Amino acid sequence: MSEIKLKKDVRSRNQQQADTNRRLFRKSGLLALNILGSPGSGKTSLIEQTARRLSSKLRILVVEGDVETERDADRIRALGIDAIQFQTHGSCHLDAMMVAQSLQEVKLDKVELLIIENVGNLICPAGFDLGEDLRIVVGSTAEGADKPIKYPEMYLHADACVLNKIDLLPYVDFNIEEFEAGARQTNEKLRLFRISCTTGSGIDPWCEYLQNSYTKQHNNMR
Amino acid sequence: MHELTMAQELIRIVEDEQLRHGFEKVEVVKIKAGGFSGIDRHALDFAFQVVREGTCAAQARLELNIEPVKIVCRSCGFSMSARDAASSCPLCKSLDIALEGDSSFEIVALEVD
Ligand SMILES: Nc1nc2c(ncn2[C@@H]2O[C@H](COP(=O)(O)OP(=O)(O)OP(=O)(O)O)[C@@H](O)[C@H]2O)c(=O)[nH]1
Ligand SMILES: [Mg+2]
Ligand SMILES: [Zn+2]
Numbered sequence: 001m002s003e004i005k006l007k008k009d010v011r012s013r014n015q016q017q018a019d020t021n022r023r024l025f026r027k028s029g030l031l032a033l034n035i036l037g038s039p040g041s042g043k044t045s046l047i048e049q050t051a052r053r054l055s056s057k058l059r060i061l062v063v064e065g066d067v068e069t070e071r072d073a074d075r076i077r078a079l080g081i082d083a084i085q086f087q088t089h090g091s092c093h094l095d096a097m098m099v100a101q102s103l104q105e106v107k108l109d110k111v112e113l114l115i116i117e118n119v120g121n122l123i124c125p126a127g128f129d130l131g132e133d134l135r136i137v138v139g140s141t142a143e144g145a146d147k148p149i150k151y152p153e154m155y156l157h158a159d160a161c162v163l164n165k166i167d168l169l170p171y172v173d174f175n176i177e178e179f180e181a182g183a184r185q186t187n188e189k190l191r192l193f194r195i196s197c198t199t200g201s202g203i204d205p206w207c208e209y210l211q212n213s214y215t216k217q218h219n220n221m222r
Numbered sequence: 223m224h225e226l227t228m229a230q231e232l233i234r235i236v237e238d239e240q241l242r243h244g245f246e247k248v249e250v251v252k253i254k255a256g257g258f259s260g261i262d263r264h265a266l267d268f269a270f271q272v273v274r275e276g277t278c279a280a281q282a283r284l285e286l287n288i289e290p291v292k293i294v295c296r297s298c299g300f301s302m303s304a305r306d307a308a309s310s311c312p313l314c315k316s317l318d319i320a321l322e323g324d325s326s327f328e329i330v331a332l333e334v335d
Contacts, residue, residue: 008329124224153260185321
C-alpha cells in the first residue's frame with residue numbers, strides 16, 4: 001500500500017466552467033445575478049418586481065432553475081420579459097454547466113441584466129459558483145429569524161441579502177435585528193435590503209443598487 | 223443531495239489519478255473540508271457507496287476531515303469552536319459575533335494498492 005498526496009479541489013470542474021461563464025458575461029458587459037433562497041421566500045416575486053421597474057432601462061433575461069415545471073418562467077414571460085426555464089430533473093441546485101447549457105443559443109451581447117433564479121434550497125446551491133457578479137440571498141419574515149445562523153454557508157459568499165415579506169411583520173414573531181445580525185456573522189460586508197414584493201415597499205433602493213452595480217460593471221468593461 | 227454531485231466528482235478525480243499513477247485499487251480517499259463546505263457526512267458516504275460501484279474505488283473508504291467553524295466575538299475577542307449555532311457571545315453576550323470558516327472541499331491523499 002502506498003499513499004499519493006494530492007491537493008485537488010473537488011469542485012474544480014464547476015469552478016472552471018464558472019470562470020468561463022464569468023469571462024463571457026464580462027465580454028458582453030452584462031451584470032449577472034444568482035438569486036438563492038429557500039422555497040417560497042419570494043425569489044420569483046422579487047424578479048417580477050425588479051423586471052417591472054427596470055425593464056424600461058435595462059434589457060433583461062431571466063433563467064429559471066427548477067427541479068420540474070415551466071411555471072416560474074411563464075410568470076416572467078407574462079410580463080413580456082424573456083425567460084429560459086432550466087429543469088434540473090432532481091438536482092437540488094444549479095451548477096455552472098447547467099447555466100452554460102441554458103445560455104447556449106442566446107445572444108448575450110443583447111442582454112444587460114441576466115437574472116438567474118436558483119433552485120429553492122437553503123443548503124445545496126451555496127457551494128456552486130455560476131459565474132455571477134452578484135450573489136443574492138432572499139429570505140422572508142415567514143421563515144424565522146434564525147435562518148442565517150442555521151445556514152451560514154448561504155451567506156458566506158453572498159453580496160446582498162434581501163429580506164422579503166416585511167408586510168407580514170405585524171403577524172409573525174420575527175426579530176429583524178436578530179436576522180440581520182445573524183446574516184452578518186458570516187459576512188460582515190453583506191448589503192441588506194428590507195422589502196415587500198406585495199406592497200412594493202423597499203423595492204426602489206434595491207433596484208437602484210442593481211442599476212449602480214450594472215453601471216459600474218459596464219464602465220469597468222470599457 | 224449535492225453530495226451526489228460531489229461523490230461523482232470524487233470518482234472522476236480518482237480515475238484521473240489512476241491513469242496517471244497506474245495503481246490497481248484505492249483503499250482510502252482522504253478529504254479535507256472547511257466548516258462551511260455544506261457537506262453532510264452521511265449523505266456523502268451514502269452517495270459515494272452508490273457511485274463507487276465498478277470503479278477502482280469500489281472498496282474504498284472515505285476519510286472526511288471537516289474543520290470546525292469558529293465563533294469569534296467582535297467585541298471581546300473571545301474565540302471558540304462553534305458546535306451549535308449561537309446568536310450571541312457566550313462570554314460578554316455581545317450580538318456582534320463572527321462565524322469563521324471556509325467552504326473548501328479537497329482530496330488531500332489517496333491510499334492505493
Ligand atoms: N405576504 C407576502 N407574500 C409574498 C411576498 N412575496 C411573495 N409572496 C408570496 O410568497 C409565495 C412564494 O413566492 P414565490 O415568488 O413563488 O417564491 P419563490 O422563492 O420563487 O419559490 P420557489 O421558486 O418555489 O422556490 C407566493 O404565494 C407569493 O405570492 C411578500 O412580500 N409578502
Ligand atoms: Mg420561484
Ligand atoms: Zn464577547
